[in-house]
Amino acid sequence: MDFETLKAKDHQYVMQTYNRFDIAIDHGQGATLYGLDGKEYIDFSSGIGVNSLGYGNEAWVAAIVEQAVKLGHISNLFYSQPYVDLAETLTQRAGMSNVFFANSGAEANEGMIKLARKYSFDKYGKGRGTIITLKNSFHGRTITTLSATGQDVFHNYFFPFNDGFRYADATLDGVEAVAGHDVCAVMLELVQGEGGVFPMDRGFIHDLAVLCAERDWLLLIDEVQTGVGRTGTLFAYQQYGVLPDAVSFAKGIAGGLPFGGVMANEKCREVLTPGTHATTFGGNPVCAAAAKAVLDTLDDTVLAQIQEKGDYLRDAIDSMDLPCLGWTRGLGLMVGIQVRGGFENRDLAARLMDAGLLVLTAGNNVLRLLPPLLITQEELHKGLKIMKDTLEGVGA
Ligand SMILES: *Cc1c(COP(=O)(O)O)cnc(C)c1O
Numbered sequence: 581m582d583f584e585t586l587k588a589k590d591h592q593y594v595m596q597t598y599n600r601f602d603i604a605i606d607h608g609q610g611a612t613l614y615g616l617d618g619k620e621y622i623d624f625s626s627g628i629g630v631n632s633l634g635y636g637n638e639a640w641v642a643a644i645v646e647q648a649v650k651l652g653h654i655s656n657l658f659y660s661q662p663y664v665d666l667a668e669t670l671t672q673r674a675g676m677s678n679v680f681f682a683n684s685g686a687e688a689n690e691g692m693i694k695l696a697r698k699y700s701f702d703k704y705g706k707g708r709g710t711i712i713t714l715k716n717s718f719h720g721r722t723i724t725t726l727s728a729t730g731q732d733v734f735h736n737y738f739f740p741f742n743d744g745f746r747y748a749d750a751t752l753d754g755v756e757a758v759a760g761h762d763v764c765a766v767m768l769e770l771v772q773g774e775g776g777v778f779p780m781d782r783g784f785i786h787d788l789a790v791l792c793a794e795r796d797w798l799l800l801i802d803e804v805q806t807g808v809g810r811t812g813t814l815f816a817y818q819q820y821g822v823l824p825d826a827v828s829f830a831k832g833i834a835g836g837l838p839f840g841g842v843m844a845n846e847k848c849r850e851v852l853t854p855g856t857h858a859t860t861f862g863g864n865p866v867c868a869a870a871a872k873a874v875l876d877t878l879d880d881t882v883l884a885q886i887q888e889k890g891d892y893l894r895d896a897i898d899s900m901d902l903p904c905l906g907w908t909r910g911l912g913l914m915v916g917i918q919v920r921g922g923f924e925n926r927d928l929a930a931r932l933m934d935a936g937l938l939v940l941t942a943g944n945n946v947l948r949l950l951p952p953l954l955i956t957q958e959e960l961h962k963g964l965k966i967m968k969d970t971l972e973g974v975g976a
Contacts, residue, residue, distance in 0.1 A: 608635030611955040622963035632832035634952035647869035663863035676843035681863035685804035685830035686720025688840040700764035710762040718774035765798035770816040773805035776944035777916025789822040798825040808832040809878040812887035812912030839867040915949040937966040
């Protein structure tokens with residue numbers, strides 16, 4: 581099918597909820613993607629932080645094929661080995677106690693919110709269901725996770741939204757200012773992704789963990805974007821020196837298949853009891869096998885390389901000194917570049933894509949880079965060269 585026909589059929593048969601770029605992707609290898617017309621793109625986006633091992637990774641493909649041939653799905657009424665193997669590896673490496681498997685980030689966060697409210701209900705009864713989230717956060721697109729998201733632009737059209745969330749500035753005073761007897765938890769991203777790649781201050785996170793312990797509030801960390809190696813440790817909290825009461829993950833976990841979940845620490849391991857939470861596809865054997873292949877690939881050597889590649893990427897962009905780009909920030913291969921006033925992130929992204937480099941945008945006029953975690957030096961060089969050549973002339 582040619583591109584114009586494909587586009588026309590999309591507009592006719594698919595709900596137009598996405599502002600797509602004028603490109604159709606056909607296939608990929610490593611961190612390189614190929615358009616329908618054969619055009620080559622270096623991928624600094626990983627399908628929004630999903631394709632952690634890049635495209636066509638052999639171990640990942642083999643794990644999926646082998647499991648699909650053996651058993652493609654089985655309900656949660658039965659035991660099966662793939663999700664058990666994954667649960668063991670994941671919880672041990674995360675320092676957590678147990679896990680509930682789901683299918684997406686929003687669903688993982690729904691589970692985490694339910695866990696926090698039930699923890700509090702079991703111990704204190706009704707009236708303590710409020711969760712503090714941060715301004716500029718993003719937690720998902722279901723009604724409840726939209727309600728949890730601390731950005732007004734997301735609180736539109738779909739009224740009524742849910743009560744039970746209060747939005748704080750990302751400081752201890754900010755959190756104290758919205759505290760109350762009705763609070764059971766604080767939920768946050770350690771690097772706000774959709775909001776514009778803002779890493780949290782380490783002192784704030786340390787003090788917040790202490791405050792949560794004092795008040796018996798659960799510390800809930802949304803690692804849907806930061807998790808599974810993205811920041812150079814398996815989870816970002818491992819760099820912040822805190823252990824969450826619960827942590828959600830999704831995006832990169834299965835390297836491209838829909839998967840996610842929520843892990844609980846020892847204090848919260850028994851909160852979600854039989855009948856209180858479920859999902860039909862949760863722990864699907866093919867997704868679990870893919871996720872195991874991702875985790876086995878992300879060993880200590882690869883995680884250290886993610887840190888190095890992230891530092892290299894930021895240094896290289898800083899030293900380009902482009903007129904349209906300001907300061908860079910982030911952790912590991914989660915990089916934000918502040919677009920300067922007078923320039924538009926979406927316009928710059930479109931120019932880069934035209935030139936053969938796929939990048940993402942984020943809130944607050946930011947360009948966001950989430951390359952596949954296994955991207956090679958050669959692919960990084962190619963991408964950076966396209967960035968320099970394309971943006972050098974812009975606005976000069
Ligand atoms: C993407 C994202 C979500 C939502 O994940 P979906 O899989 O799209 O439901 C939630 N939280 C954070 C931090 C995210 O980046």
